[in-house]
Amino acid sequence: MLKIDNTDNHFILTPLDSELNITRDWFNVEHWRQKDAVVNSKLGRAPAWFIQYQNDNIAVLKHYWRGGLIGKLLSDQYLFLSLEKTRVFKEFKLLTQLKELQLPVPVPIAAYVKVTFGIYRADILTQAIPGAQSLCEKLKQNSATKDELMAVGKTIADFHRKGVYHDDLNINNILFDDQGHVNLIDFDKGDIRHIEGTWQQANIDRLARSFKKEAGKWPTFFFEEADWQTLSSAYQTHLKS
Template structure:
């Protein structure tokens, strides 16, 4: 599924079928600045840079940052107990597996782990989803059609039927591309497991809470209980289709 290249204290992870000549410099934001290749960026704790690479394709570069109280002390350092235990290795491996299953995710391009004094820092590079807007962003602009809501429910069911667990399923991690196709992103702490109603229901409960949370944050937010019913009915129908 993936190849590991080690140079001194750095590990470069790339998919086995990659044709790209990826170097560790690709994980340095200044490298892209020097080439005037940064298209845009998203700031905040989940900061990301959108960069132009081979033939004007767009990739998303994300650094791993800690949250909570410990994040104030160790902003981006994690205890190193082996490469396969790192968050980035686990997320990158999962993305390669989901991509192989033909599930709609951001295609993994490469990841980087730098180890020093028993800790590590990490970055991940994925292919950008063309013209993507999040479900949260769309609902601030207008009510979605029944077809679009159903597409969200059906897409989540595709993942759940394959045993793909998303640790933070919320409306910021659900994207529409420019054609209306639905993708799930940010599989940090996710995994592949046996399909079971308990964790699947927990995922959907978390998603429902995120609609309510975001509705309270924005001046306009177009989502109703009826919309949820459309989404959940499409999800249940697709989940139980054999």
């Protein structure tokens, strides 16, 4: 499923069918800046850089950072037990599985793990979703249509019907592409598990909380209880169909 290149405790992961010649430089933002190939960036707690590579393709480069209080001390350092137990290996492997299941997620390009004295740091490269706009960004500008809300509910149900658990299902991780199709991103700590109502409902509850959280942050936010009912109803109907 994955190709693994290990040179002096530098691991590069790629899908088995990848034909790209991925080197360590691909995970270095400065390498792309020197090529004038950084076309955009998204800063914040978890920054991402949009990189133009072969034939005008766009990739998203993300570094793994710790959150919470421990993140203030260790920032991007993780204890290395084995490659298979690293966060990046688990997420990259999961993305390849989700693409095989034909679910709408970013195409995994490559991942990188550097191990030094039992500590690792990691990066991941995925294909950018064309014209991506998060559900949160959309709702700061206008109300979502009934069809868009139903599409979100149906898409989440598609993932749940195949046992896909998303650890941080929120409206910033739900993207519409340039064709209006719904995609889910950020599968760090996600997995495929036995289908069971408890974790599915926990995902939906987390999503509901994210609407309320974002509504309280922005001066304009177009989302009402009736919109949630539309989304939730589409989810429940599609989950059981």
